[in-house]
């Protein structure tokens with residue numbers, strides 16, 4: 001059998017700067033610098049004293065909201081002021097541990113002059129609509145992932161935010177934790193040489209086993225790629241830079257899923273999306289990432305993410321978590337060794353990206369920023385298009401690699 005690619009072909013397309021040494025930036029484009037601390041938004045909001053926290057209003061008080069409320073309590077940059085949900089009882093119940101938090105209607109929350117940032121924790125189908133309402137009210141918005149149910153809606157959100165001069169942030173912020181950031185530091189310092197490839201595997205039997213309202217996971221905007229892919233693709237872009245082209249294939253095993261817990265246990269949910277998605281992402285650097293995202297398997301022993309370079313390989317921990325061990329195997333050394341934690345927010349939780357947005361100066365892109373989230377959504381939607389059409393799809397979008405996070409405590413100053 002002949003070579004898979006002509007000799008030297010892959011190396012010829014690799015970014016020569018990628019992973020070549022200490023402090024070398026892999027993305028050749030200039031990074032936008034963050035504003036000095038004195039220009040930071042949370043220090044210069046109208047009606048806020050210097051160093052005062054930014055006021056947050058939360059829309060959507062479902063399963064994930066409790067994690068945010070716990071983190072916000074630990075973060076000096078942000079303060080929970082009010083919540084809203086289509087179901088006001090759910091909102092009230094969610095903030096029972098946080099007395100003094102107002103329960104408002106959605107329109108009331110949007111009009112509330114105290115609120116600087118809307119934290120959008122609604123289901124993916126409502127992300128764009130809520131974000132656009134927040135932007136129209138002149139507020140910054142930080143959204144759970146994905147940024148919107150599709151690229152067209154996400155583009156409307158970013159366009160509206162640009163016109164209104166407000167900032168957009170988006171989950172996942174897990175990549176700001178010590179797991180992904182330690183791996184990034186290792187790559188940036190040349191430990192594995194030039195990165196050539198990565199693999200990313202997420203495989204589970206499906207969230208309907210534990211989520212009481214899993215409908216959205218099987219509706220357009222859901223599926224394993226749009227649900228879990230944001231963690232993996234955001235991590236891959238953080239480690240290897242933006243993506244230029246994708247190929248893919250996908251399928252589904254069942255037309256219905258049965259809810260496994262809660263008041264609707266036993267109820268069937270229709271499956272309207274593919275539930276096993278595979279693909280290859282061609283990074284601008286020339287590195288190739290192979291992706292497997294599935295709600296159709298039972299279990300896997302594949303690492304969540306591996307990155308392979310010319311001089312070594314890394315095992316990167318679960319990008320759905322903030323921490324975890326980074327393992328390295330380097331040419332000339334025996335076996336695998338665990339790398340010391342060297343970068344990222346220590347003991348971080350969901351919401352650290354919101355604090356990063358609150359700390360970014362006006363005009364500065366937050367680390368968990370809208371343009372990164374837009375590119376990640378574009379990668380995923382393009383991969384699904386490629387799977388449907390059976391052809392490679394060239395991406396229209398790109399993004400800058402977000403700034404790295406030096407090692408620091410969660411509540412520490414988010415300055416560089």
Ligand SMILES: NC(=O)c1ccc[n+]([C@@H]2O[C@H](COP(=O)([O-])OP(=O)(O)OC[C@H]3O[C@@H](n4cnc5c(N)ncnc54)[C@H](O)[C@@H]3O)[C@@H](O)[C@H]2O)c1
Nearest residue numbers: 060061062063064065085086087121122123124126144145
């Ligand atoms: N559940 C998890 O483990 C998890 C983890 C990470 C991220 N997320 C993401 O968080 C988001 C929410 O997920 P969840 O599991 O909390 O969902 P959920 O269904 O439990 O909660 C969503 C809440 O949003 C409310 N809502 C929906 N549309 C609304 C609207 N237009 N206005 C006001 N409220 C509205 C619903 O009433 C509900 O209370 C999703 O984007 C999901 O991808 C969830």
